[in-house]
Amino acid sequence: MPSQRDFYKSKPHQYISWIIGHEGKGSLISYLRKKMWSLDITSGNSESDFEHNSMYALWKLNLILSYEGHQHLEEVLDAIFSYINLLKQEGPQKRIYDEIYKIEENKFRFADEEDPADYVEDLCESMHFYPSHDYITGNELYFEYNPEAIQKCLDYLVPEKANIMIFNEEFDCLELDKVEPWFKTKYTDIEIPSEWIERWKFIKPLPDFHLPLENTFLTSDFSLIPISADVPKYPIKLHNDHISEIWYRPDPKFRLPECYMNFHFVSSLGLQSPKNTALIEMYCNVLKLLLVEELYPAIAAGFDYNISDSEKGITIKMNGFNEKLPLLLMTIAKYMVNYSTLVTKDLFEIVKVQQLKTYYNTFIKPGKLVRYY
Helix, strand or coil: CCCHHHHCCCCHHHHHHHHHHHCCCCHHHHHHHHHEEEEEEEEEECCCCCEECCECCCCEEEECCCCCHHHHHHHHHHHHHHHHHHHHHHCCCCHHHHHHHHHHHHHHCCCCCCCHHHHHHHHHCCCCCCCHHHHCCCCCCCCCCHHHHHHHHHHHHHHCCCCCCCCCCCCCHHHHCCCCCCCEECCCCCCCCCHHHHHHHHHHCCCCCCCCCCCCCCCCCCCCCCCCCCCCCEEEEEECCCEEEEEEECCCCCCCCCEEEEEEEEHHHHHHHHHHHHHHHHHHHHHHHHHHHHHHHHHHHHEEEEEEEEEEEEEEEEEEEEECHHHHHHHHHHHHHCHHEEECCCHHHHHHHHHHHHHHHCCCCHHHHHHHH
């Protein structure tokens, strides 16, 4: 599509990327995950010179497909253009734009300090693209809603202009009749079947698809919790019984409306056998996949969480704005309580395959192998 540099105040291409890359309910990736065809999605461009400059802008959609996804490639592509046609049918949405505007404003307002060298480099680049009063904010904030610019970007997302690249190590090398000159990688290129293009032009949105719902994790209360003058140097124990301890310390230095919660579920099971260690990691990976759709709005709104296995059990860490962090905690707790009713055999198998690939990639490296053994 044409360069979007002049539309930095409305960022229409980023608005589209935000919706297509959304991972909540009714999204493209939600549908593909339920089919067990894809695990992850990225959308948009990196704003680099190659992908976005004064001459053109490339819009990319990357999907990590499962084995089943490669077997249903045509249906995956149908789903992509079906979702794009949903955006065209619904048109630009001010509610969604205002939500993105607020999220990015909050992130900018409470951003962590950057590395000075990287910050100077970013500022120098911004001086080439924005007027002086927007050097700092031009690449970060949304300034004005421009439905006409959004619609023009949507109009460029047509199948005739698509370039589809498929990477798969299981391709039959005999079918790859060309070799690229730098890494000698075999490849081939073919025309997209004309009947596919004609179908994608008019394909209707699937019943599973809808635009992102209102984000319940969007924060509006940034008030600070009062603290005493004599804050202890170390966390103090607030609660202690035969199964749990609770420790707490307020932050008297930065005074931000943010909270960090860390939970450690202690268990010796992982130390009893390699199988138990692998199963605990499986438990964490399956739980994270179950939570992706439900908690994507939290991630979009600036919250963060991590669930991982450790030598002594399972660790859950989360942080974000005070007002909505309890909602994040209760959502994770709900899925842990209902875990056994949510896990399916198909989900278990797809996570197992990914975990085996991770183990293989780890242990083929001599340094990793020596450290673990």
